[in-house]
Amino acid sequence: MLIFACMDQKLIYFDHAASTPIDLQVLDVMQDVAKDVFGNPSSVHEAGRRARVVIENARRSIARNLQVTPAEVFFTSGGTEANNAILWGCARDLGYRHFITSPLEHPAVLNPLETIREQHNIRIHLVKVDASGHVDLDHLAGLLQQHPDAVVSLMHANNETGTLLPVKAVSKLCHDHGALFHSDTVQTIGKFGVNLRDPNIDFAVASAHKFHGPKGVGFMVIRAGNFFKPFVLGGGQERNMRAGTENLYGIVGMAEALNLAHEGMEKDQRHILALKKTCMTMLKEKLPGVAFNGDAEGSSLHTILNLTLPAVIDPDMLLPRLDMEGICVSSGSACASGTTKGSHVLEALGVDMQRPSLRISFSRYNTPEEVQQLVDVLVKVSG
Ligand code: PLP
Numbered sequence: 383m384l385i386f387a388c389m390d391q392k393l394i395y396f397d398h399a400a401s402t403p404i405d406l407q408v409l410d411v412m413q414d415v416a417k418d419v420f421g422n423p424s425s426v427h428e429a430g431r432r433a434r435v436v437i438e439n440a441r442r443s444i445a446r447n448l449q450v451t452p453a454e455v456f457f458t459s460g461g462t463e464a465n466n467a468i469l470w471g472c473a474r475d476l477g478y479r480h481f482i483t484s485p486l487e488h489p490a491v492l493n494p495l496e497t498i499r500e501q502h503n504i505r506i507h508l509v510k511v512d513a514s515g516h517v518d519l520d521h522l523a524g525l526l527q528q529h530p531d532a533v534v535s536l537m538h539a540n541n542e543t544g545t546l547l548p549v550k551a552v553s554k555l556c557h558d559h560g561a562l563f564h565s566d567t568v569q570t571i572g573k574f575g576v577n578l579r580d581p582n583i584d585f586a587v588a589s590a591h592k593f594h595g596p597k598g599v600g601f602m603v604i605r606a607g608n609f610f611k612p613f614v615l616g617g618g619q620e621r622n623m624r625a626g627t628e629n630l631y632g633i634v635g636m637a638e639a640l641n642l643a644h645e646g647m648e649k650d651q652r653h654i655l656a657l658k659k660t661c662m663t664m665l666k667e668k669l670p671g672v673a674f675n676g677d678a679e680g681s682s683l684h685t686i687l688n689l690t691l692p693a694v695i696d697p698d699m700l701l702p703r704l705d706m707e708g709i710c711v712s713s714g715s716a717c718a719s720g721t722t723k724g725s726h727v728l729e730a731l732g733v734d735m736q737r738p739s740l741r742i743s744f745s746r747y748n749t750p751e752e753v754q755q756l757v758d759v760l761v762k763v764s765g
Contacts, residue, residue: 685743
């Protein structure tokens with residue numbers, strides 16, 4: 383088959399923040415369902431009812447893992463759509479006019495906010511961040527004092543640097559002032575035991591392909607009855623919150639992937655953190671002058687390590703050079719993944735953009751041997 387023609391090269395994959403390989407157990411469950419369940423979940427006959435049962439079981443399983451109610455979970459095509467639906471809904475249907483966010487958010491938040499500003503005359507207030515990417519909580523409190531009727535949109539873990547938001551403190555600040563709290567949790571759902579009840583996050587989002595599930599499916603969690611009109615219009619699916627025939631096999635795969643992630647969470651966290659620490663120790667030893675971006679040794683997601691190399695290699699040549707060695711890494715979000723110069727996050731953190739930077743993102747499938755190979759290649763290309 384044409385699409386598999388180039389697939390015999392062994393890749394060393396360290397780009398799990400961009401996407402993860404599907405777990406084979408997930409694939410098995412999807413295949414089993416695909417063989418037997420084919421009805422439209424909205425059809426009232428037996429074939430349709432079977433599909434409906436499968437979807438609702440998946441919803442219950444996801445809700446249980448995140449400690450919310452099934453009624454608060456709405457399936458989408460992924461994190462981008464979920465963020466869009468929530469932000470548009472807050473402005474257009476819930477009437478919010480002030481949005482507090484940070485310059486480090488993913489384009490799936492910053493870009494819709496820009497367009498919503500043009501169409502709905504909202505005001506966007508950027509909270510200050512420090513050089514590690516941590517939000518200035520005093521500044522956030524000041525903004526909330528001025529605009530208590532705001533929607534605060536701050537991501538749980540930055541997808542480029544891994545810097546973590548203190549969600550408990552932010553949630554308390556928001557709710558003390560009467561604001562709504564939206565958190566882009568795409569990088570953390572499936573990595574942490576995120577309990578969306580405590581801290582209370584009003585809107586959270588997930589994307590299955592970030593935790594070894596299938597691509598093109600995700601969900602939004604909408605708490606406390608903050609419902610809005612559908613972003614995607616058509617039929618009345620997802621209790622009128624998202625039109626379109628449900629991605630049945632994707633939803634089943636996503637629920638299974640989240641289950642597996644929660645079952646193996648502590649073990650995976652230990653394994654991945656050990657890889658990250660080993661990688662940092664080796665790099666410090668073998669590449670004097672390497673700098674870690676964000677808060678790599680502090681409050682940082684175990685799966686992400688962002689670093690800047692000594693300025694030997696042209697920043698634009700780094701990723702292609704690593705690619706030639708069979709190593710897959712990136713420099714940030716998809717829109718910036720082909721070049722180290724495109725990162726609005728690193729730029730906002732004051733990272734030297736003349737030096738080459740990259741994001742290494744780990745998963746449970748990586749091994750210490752792969753870390754060693756990665757470090758060896760980084761030393762080679764920097765030499
Ligand atoms: N938000 C964050 C923080 C992400 O890292 C990503 C993907 O890279 C997205 C949103 C977009 O998710 P999806 O690929 O499901 O559209």
